[in-house]
Amino acid sequence: MRPRSSLLAASLIVVAGLGAAHASGFAISELSITGLSESDALVANTYSLGALAYNPAAMAFHKGGYDLGLLGIYDHTQVTPAGGAGPVVATTPHWQTMPDLFWADKIAPHTRFGFGINEPYGLQIAWPAQTFPTLAQGPAAALAPTYTQLRLFDVAPSFSYRFGPVAVDAGADYYDAHRTVLGTPFATVSGSGAQVGAHVGALGQWGTLGVGINYRSAVNVPLDGTFSATGSSVPINATLHLPWQWAVGVNEALNTKLGVEFDFDRTGWSRFSNIVVTPAPGAGGGPALLTSTYDWQSSNAYRLGVHYALSRHVRLRAGYAYDVTGATNTDFSARVPDANRQEFSFGASQRLGAWSLSAGYMYVLFNTRTYASATPLSGTDPNGTSAYNGTYQTHAQLFGVSISRRFS
Template sequence: MRRANFELPTLAAAVLGLCASSNAVAGGFAVPELSTAGIGTTNALVANPDERGAIVYNPAAMAFHDQSSINTGLLLLAPDSHVDIPGGGGDATNADWFVAPMIQAAIRINEDWSAGLGVTAPFGLETRWAPNTFPALTGRAALPSPPFAPGSSVPLSPQPTQSKLEIVNFTPTATYRVTPELALSAGADIYWAKAAQLDSTITELEGEGTGWGFNLSAMYVKDRFSAGINFHSAPTVSLDGTFSVLDPNLVLLGAAPPSQTAELDVDLPWRLQVGVRYEIIQDQLAVELDWTRNGWSEFQEIKVVGDRTGTTLIEDQNQWDDSNAFRLGLTYNLVEQTQLRLGYSFDETPQGDEFFSARVPDNDRHLFGLGVAHKLNDRIQLELGYMYVMLEDRDFRSTRPYDPVNAPGDINGTTALNGDYSSEVHLIGLELSTSFDAF
């Protein structure tokens, strides 16, 4: 066996799992659900000057609120994935529920200035595949005897098993009301990758790290019409992790590097949202249309550097494309204390067939949301939202053969992953908000 047969491909298959999850709620591995109001309207809130839960989508909305507010809540997700492959396939062993924070504070300083802080989880989720899911990746290679015991063998291919990524974003912002109709906002995006883990049948890789970017937004409100725009820059999250080889025979053969610490930079996409909103019935029924552009073309390569040697252990190409999302949201004030919400979105996938990954069996998706908000009194509001995400089935058929002998780790986009993939996600948001006079 040659060292190249295992070292770089094995790391490539491992590292891909750090950056993606097959059950993300938007294209790629984004989770754009940032508030319970967003869940009910399928994230069509960038032009909404009224709802407290809209501030996290467009901080400039703070300028049009008469009081300060604090929203605290949880986002719960239940993903389900399945693949049909001749001789294999089956359900992914997903975590029963994935829980993410939703926190937003908006402080009204005076008539012109406001300050905010959001805590959300815009990227992540978790997927697990059983070791026998992909038959083409379950083979083993016989070892010579001696020096190894007769009948000894090592895994021939690194089948993906578990991928996990949890990124929390802290977003401090400042908003200035330029005119009675126009407000501008700017802030920082501080990303904390609190958990990044990848397991395969050959390797394990886990780590954590941080990164930062910036955000800019604006909102214009005139009578029943409003328009908003929000931009988040493309951050780089630097991860420090530990790479381990599960079978020590691979290290003895020189087919894989020994366990060591390593560094990885993950380029996340920029995000642009533009929306318009109109009150069809003043103070009662409003409709909003949003367009979102996600800059997944930033996610071009993954490069892992070993701390022991200082050399590049892997440099893998992804070549994802920028993608669009189209969102429709409705809000209806049933009575003064109670609001109903409804939404639909269509999200494009950024992933083409050439680099299709079992860790990210992504496809175009449809989002359906509904929600309710009820004022318990003049200051406290309770909100509940539900969303169903249906990924279009992806019948992946590659014409590029998988070569388990010369390129055992070169899995993505090959015939080893041929199959029919289906996924769905259920989301529940629960949030409590309170308003108050800060100054």
């Protein structure tokens, strides 16, 4: 029974690692291709359909329309583990694709209804089983972080109302964590769950100046999962704590062709104080099997977007962002080797009557992160210990295309 118990404990640690993975390295800020092109600085934008997903209050400045895009992500992560033979590249599938949609229409002179569908958390990472020397052999090999995947959709209906130069909105966020797969060399945990949150926002336009704010609530998503190993399957429960988010932005048209926006975002990563895993009621219930403590902190992002009208029908875009990680060294995990990052982006759109075609590109450069803990691995949780000591490097490229149509 001892080997099975060790595998179960290791696998529950994996479930706790889901929180870390989600909170730091698995968030996707890009909600449209326009946003991709301007480094997501769109909270105060009243003219682009691609801005509606960032602040649905902007719907009240449009008669209606939709924006449909497809985002592709290529990422590369590697570690040079302390005591290892050299760099090891994560074996994650490098290419991933994600859709996004926002649709809005007029339901009264000053009222709009719309909904967005996107995948705000949808990355994955996999390490070869022998990556980290401390976790390469013996009982500790059951703790090696070989695979982590999270795919979570957000369906977000909204109402927006405009009075004079100011519009407000309120809506819901239905989060569907429809696929979580987490693995060690000897066991796999899979599960799913859903929960509803809320968002509110406001947007004002005074001449050439736009000011916007948007807030999304924190949500606790209950997960029903299954621990699977050779010859055994145990149902388990956990909770995925999604952080609150708020953003404020200022948009200014400098002249008839050139406009600029600056946004400030803050995300409540500090909600990840701990993850508690319990046996499912169908397995007999009982006290917590594992309580895993974390030490993340809320963090900020600073975004600058620029757009230039090359002609009546062609608009060029560019952006820069500096995004601060919420992951601290106290409980660092190789499942999410996150670091502060810089984002460089550009794109363009072509208008064809009521239709528009857009394309964008972003390069994300993570700061090199060297982790050196003096705490040896002594239990069943390698987070925050010397087992993960090493130098981590990541970069990513994002590509996207979209089609949008304005209603008359």
